Amino acid sequence: MNVLVAEDSDVIRAIIMQIISELGHTVCAAENGLEAVELFKDQNAEKIDLIVMDAEMPIMDGMTSTSQIRTLAGDDWLPIIFLSAHSEDSYLQKALDSGADVYLRKPINKVELAAQIKAMGRIAEMKNKLDEVNVQLHDLANQDGLTKIANRRAFNERINYELKQSHRNKIPFSLVLCDIDYFKLYNDTYGHLAGDNCLKKVAKTIERSFRRETDMVARYGGEEFAVLLPGTNSDEARPLVENMLKNINALDIPHSSSEVAKHITISAGVVTHNDEENEKTSSTFIHLADKNLYKAKEGGRNQIIVSA
Numbered sequence: 001m002n003v004l005v006a007e008d009s010d011v012i013r014a015i016i017m018q019i020i021s022e023l024g025h026t027v028c029a030a031e032n033g034l035e036a037v038e039l040f041k042d043q044n045a046e047k048i049d050l051i052v053m054d055a056e057m058p059i060m061d062g063m064t065s066t067s068q069i070r071t072l073a074g075d076d077w078l079p080i081i082f083l084s085a086h087s088e089d090s091y092l093q094k095a096l097d098s099g100a101d102v103y104l105r106k107p108i109n110k111v112e113l114a115a116q117i118k119a120m121g122r123i124a125e126m127k128n129k130l131d132e133v134n135v136q137l138h139d140l141a142n143q144d145g146l147t148k149i150a151n152r153r154a155f156n157e158r159i160n161y162e163l164k165q166s167h168r169n170k171i172p173f174s175l176v177l178c179d180i181d182y183f184k185l186y187n188d189t190y191g192h193l194a195g196d197n198c199l200k201k202v203a204k205t206i207e208r209s210f211r212r213e214t215d216m217v218a219r220y221g222g223e224e225f226a227v228l229l230p231g232t233n234s235d236e237a238r239p240l241v242e243n244m245l246k247n248i249n250a251l252d253i254p255h256s257s258s259e260v261a262k263h264i265t266i267s268a269g270v271v272t273h274n275d276e277e278n279e280k281t282s283s284t285f286i287h288l289a290d291k292n293l294y295k296a297k298e299g300g301r302n303q304i305i306v307s308a
């Protein structure tokens with residue numbers, strides 16, 4: 001761990017730093033509360049994992065420093081061990097209220113301090129693991145199991161957000177709905193395993209056709225995909241979607257029972273939410289894209305329909 005020690009007494013600071021070093025941690029030091037806050041703000045190179053904070057210090061005391069650091073840290077929890085010569089309950093209460101996790105009375109008991117550092121270290125480690133698992137869970141909840149792109153749930157969340165953004169900031173926003181042509185026939189001809197592989201390849205190809213960081217490609221349903229293109233008007237969307245169609249054709253996945261080509265093709269409907277328009281609901285917007293997709297199917301498939 002990287003431990004920050006805030007203590008104004010040179011002698012006590014040296015003792016604490018030695019205890020921490022002996023536990024195998026790296027340590028940095030502040031001589032008052034303000035310095036501790038500055039060091040915490042400046043932790044770009046080395047993240048601070050734990051703080052040992054003296055209560056009584058000049059310039060800024062430990063309580064003020066602790067509450068400022070808690071505010072800076074926001075949702076990130078880090079353990080703070082408080083040291084003080086005061087033994088009154090009211091003082092202890094104040095320290096805990098300011099954000100201290102542990103309150104140790106001075107003079108320092110080396111064994112006690114070392115034990116608390118170890119205990120806090122274990123909690124911090126568990127917290128880090130929990131955060132990682134939460135990130136993984138979030139990813140899983142928003143990812144399509146087969147294709148590994150965003151799922152319908154993530155799409156729904158994002159389209160509502162983007163429609164609001166588009167309306168509020170008066171920027172265009174395009175939606176693409178795509179559907180693999182004659183996919184049921186593909187499954188009937190080649191089997192479901194081949195069908196799954198085809199979906200994976202098509203998903204990858206759609207994804208690499210839209211490379212901007214704000215673009216989102218999602219699996220909308222069985223063989224349906226949706227692409228969100230924030231900040232994109234219909235003139236800008238058209239070549240991007242045409243290029244996607246080209247890329248799908250170039251995959252050249254054989255489809256002998258297709259009535260439009262000898263390989264897998266895709267149809268797409270595109271709609272744009274424009275600057276001056278009233279805010280549309282996501283279902284209206286999706287419905288319009290779906291109508292264009294239907295027209296693309298009716299018009300012979302392997303094509304796109306874009307409405308201005």
Ligand SMILES: [Mg+2]
Pocket residue numbers: 007008009054055056057
């Ligand atoms: Mg002091």
